[in-house]
Structures are given as structure tokens and as C-alpha cells.
Amino acid sequence: STQIRLRRRPEGEPTPDDFETVTTELPALEDGQVLLRVRYLSLDPYMRGRMSDAESYADPLQLGDVVVGGTVAEVVESRSDRRQVGDLVLSYSGWQSHAVADARHTRALDDAHPPSTALGVLGMPGFTAYAGLLLLGRPEEGETVVVAAATGPVGSAVGQIARIRGARAVGIAGGPEKCRALVEEFGFDAAVDHRAPDFRERLAEAVPDGIDVYFENVGGQVWRAVMRHLNLYARVPVCGLVAGYNDTSAPEGPDRLDAFMRLVLTKSLTVRGFIQNEFEREHFGAFLEEMSAWVADGRVRYREDVTHGLENAVDAFVGMLAGRNFGKTVVEL
């Protein structure tokens, strides 16, 4: 197997020297195991957190570990009745070309949708949007839902599901091309470019009735601009803070914690962090059924940003954190 391992912990934006590529022999299969050839590797923002040793919801990678990640793989050898050679499965094999896995830790994929969608719109990011928006954001008809990183797999699903529920969807994204796609391709009601010099004014114009649900993906200056538009009883599912994942120190400027707490009180806000797997057992089945139908009938569209070759994974990963991706970032092997 060719593997990308963590060589040292990145300081700020990861660089190629933080990783090493190693070719290694895999152990022989034991009963119940399968040998997998990875076809698609998912690149997700949370992996940046696993590369650091700061305390988080998941244990950090150790130096020398293969970098983690969701994968779509083909079974090339099987010692399990559950999987046959040739089956396509969802596995958690990480940044490597081949892996040995317990067959029970793989999920068979049907061929109703392209296999890579199991890593995006019909996988963990799509589920994150679905659960975070519907269970925590709970948008009502006519309400305004705002989401940033809005062309990514989480954000694009948030906006489209909000519209299915009859809410008004406003997306925030980096650059005019992404903003155009939000309206023309994903059907958002409005889009605002967070890189534009007049971002704050444009945001104010896009939410004339205030914001009822802010699905928080990024934090930083986007959150500071959004805050002042939150309505009474607004819900803020806190899903991610990707603007700060490469930060090495606290942001500059005044401490805004007291102002934030005052806002929580005076606007009776519900600010609720979550990690998607909290809801997986109870809601993943319903998600897969409902989302598959929405994708099939075109009510939910998705984009994928495909990079070819494991050797380009680090570049693609760094680019995704900086917004150079357009849609769900995957590496095709």
C-alpha cells in the first residue's frame, strides 16, 4: 500500500514536509477481513484538527499514523461472507492506496448514484447539513436561513434543504463565481461574497428581515458580520469554524465575549454546537432515503471537486481549507 503519513504537526497551513509517503506491505487477511483498493478519498476540514494535538472531540493522529479519512473502495480479496471481490464499499481507510478492513466496518454501496456521492451529498457532509439544519436549525416557512462555505458539500445542502422547507436561503461564499453558482445552480435566493470590500453592506441588503437560522460553518469575520442581524429566537447550529483551523494564536482585536453573551440574552438565541455522529443512529436512515430522492429528482444538486492521484492529496487538502475547491473535495486514485 502507498500511504501518506503525518510526519510532524503542521504550524498554520500544512506543507508537504508535514507528511511522508511510504510504501508498505499489508498483513495477510484474517477471517472476517477484506483487502480494499481505495478508489476515492474524501478530504474534509476536520482532518486539520486531527493533525494538531489541541484538545478536540476526537483524539489527534500520532506522528507516523496514516492520515484518516472516509473512502470508497473496491474489494479485491475477501475472507468474509459479507463482501465479494468487486463490491464497492464505503470504508474509513484514510490516505492510502490499499487497506485491510474488517468487513463489518464497511458499508455496501448500491449503484443508484455515482460512488463518490457516498463521501459528499449522500454521505457524512450531506448528513451534517440535514441533521444540523432540520433538528437544530428547525427553519419554518418564510424564515431566513444563512450559511457560509455555501458551495461546499455541507453549505450547499443546507441552503437547498432550507428552500425545500419553504425558507429563504442566503449563501455566503468566496468570490463572484461561487456566488453566481449559488443562485443559478443551487437555487439560493441570494448570495454574498465574503471577500468583497463591501461584504457587510451586501449582507445587510440580502437579509432585510434579519436572520432566523445561521448555520455556522466558518466563524471569524463572517460570524462577526452575521451576528448583528440575528432575530429574536434565532437558532445558531455551530457546525464548524473553518476560518480558524490553521490559526496558531487567538484572533487580534477586542475581546467580544461579553458582547456575544449580551446578544444571546437579549435575542434569546439558541447556540448549539454538534458533531454529526450524535444523530447518526437515529436519523441516518431517514436522511439517506430522503436525500437520495431529492438528488434523484434534482431538488438537491451537488458539485464535486475531483483531484487525481494520491500524490496530490496534500495540495488539494490545503487548497480546500483556503477555499480553492468548488464543491465536495475528493481524490480519485
Ligand code: NDP
Ligand atoms: P467546504 O468544502 O465548504 O470547504 C471549506 C470552505 O470554507 C472553503 O471552500 C471556503 O469556501 C470556506 N472558508 C475557508 N476559510 C474561510 C474564511 N476565512 N471565511 C469564510 N469562508 C472560509 O467544507 P465542508 O462543506 O466539508 O465543511 C464545511 C464546515 O462544516 C467546516 O467548518 C467543517 O469543519 C464543518 N463540518 C462539521 C461537521 C460536524 O459534524 N460538526 C461534519 C462535517 C463538516 P469559500 O471559498 O466560499 O470561502
